[in-house]
Amino acid sequence: MPRIVETIVTTIDAAGTPHLAPLGLIEDGDLWIIAPFRPSRTLDNLLANPHAVASHTGDVRVFAGCITGRRDWPTVPADVVPGVRLQDAVSHWELSVVRMSDDAQRPRFHCRIVHAASHAVWSGYNRAEAAVLELAVLATRLSMLPPEKIDAELQYLEIAISKTAGPREREAWDWLMERITAFRRGDADAAQKR
Numbered sequence: 001m002p003r004i005v006e007t008i009v010t011t012i013d014a015a016g017t018p019h020l021a022p023l024g025l026i027e028d029g030d031l032w033i034i035a036p037f038r039p040s041r042t043l044d045n046l047l048a049n050p051h052a053v054a055s056h057t058g059d060v061r062v063f064a065g066c067i068t069g070r071r072d073w074p075t076v077p078a079d080v081v082p083g084v085r086l087q088d089a090v091s092h093w094e095l096s097v098v099r100m101s102d103d104a105q106r107p108r109f110h111c112r113i114v115h116a117a118s119h120a121v122w123s124g125y126n127r128a129e130a131a132v133l134e135l136a137v138l139a140t141r142l143s144m145l146p147p148e149k150i151d152a153e154l155q156y157l158e159i160a161i162s163k164t165a166g167p168r169e170r171e172a173w174d175w176l177m178e179r180i181t182a183f184r185r186g187d188a189d190a191a192q193k194r
């Protein structure tokens, strides 16, 4: 399996409006692949402007926030490509699309890192932060998973939350659980909220 790095990917539309979304970047030799499912704003934006910025952050609320309708995180302009990065990124990569492999479900944008910068000392993830990341992924796949699989994952991830969550992880967990609870109630609008 290739290495996949979970990041906050920023793209811009034709008017220059930024869009933040968590995406896993897939290592591909010297390049990194961004693979957005259809339909998505990230896909539309990459077609309009073949650049992206990947922000690496230890604040897992950004991952949970972006998929629960809380996308308004502070950004600053990127250094080289048109676009923005997270203001509080520990480090970031600026990417230019080299080529695209089209696909009916999940096109792949092969990108080169044209600039990288560090902004702080990385202090690692604790178990609660890793658990929030896992729950965020699960929360984007609710309609594809059997209910008992969701229950089993929740039970396991809650152990890490109860043992090691600080206020940020607790807040992120609560946002995600709101979405999962809404999905279980059959409240499709709330569950789809981005």
Ligand SMILES: Cc1cc2nc3c(=O)[nH]c(=O)nc-3n(C[C@H](O)[C@H](O)[C@H](O)COP(=O)(O)O)c2cc1C
Residues within 6 Å of the ligand: 006, 007, 020, 021, 022, 023, 024, 025, 035, 036, 037, 039, 040, 041, 042, 043, 063, 066, 067, 133, 136, 137, 140, 194
């Ligand atoms: C950690 C993490 C990794 C994700 N990776 C991907 C990915 O590689 N491709 C994708 O289409 N969605 C991925 N998602 C889901 C997207 O973030 C979510 O669907 C998002 O809203 C993208 O759609 P948008 O560009 O329209 O906002 C990921 C979510 C999380 C929490």
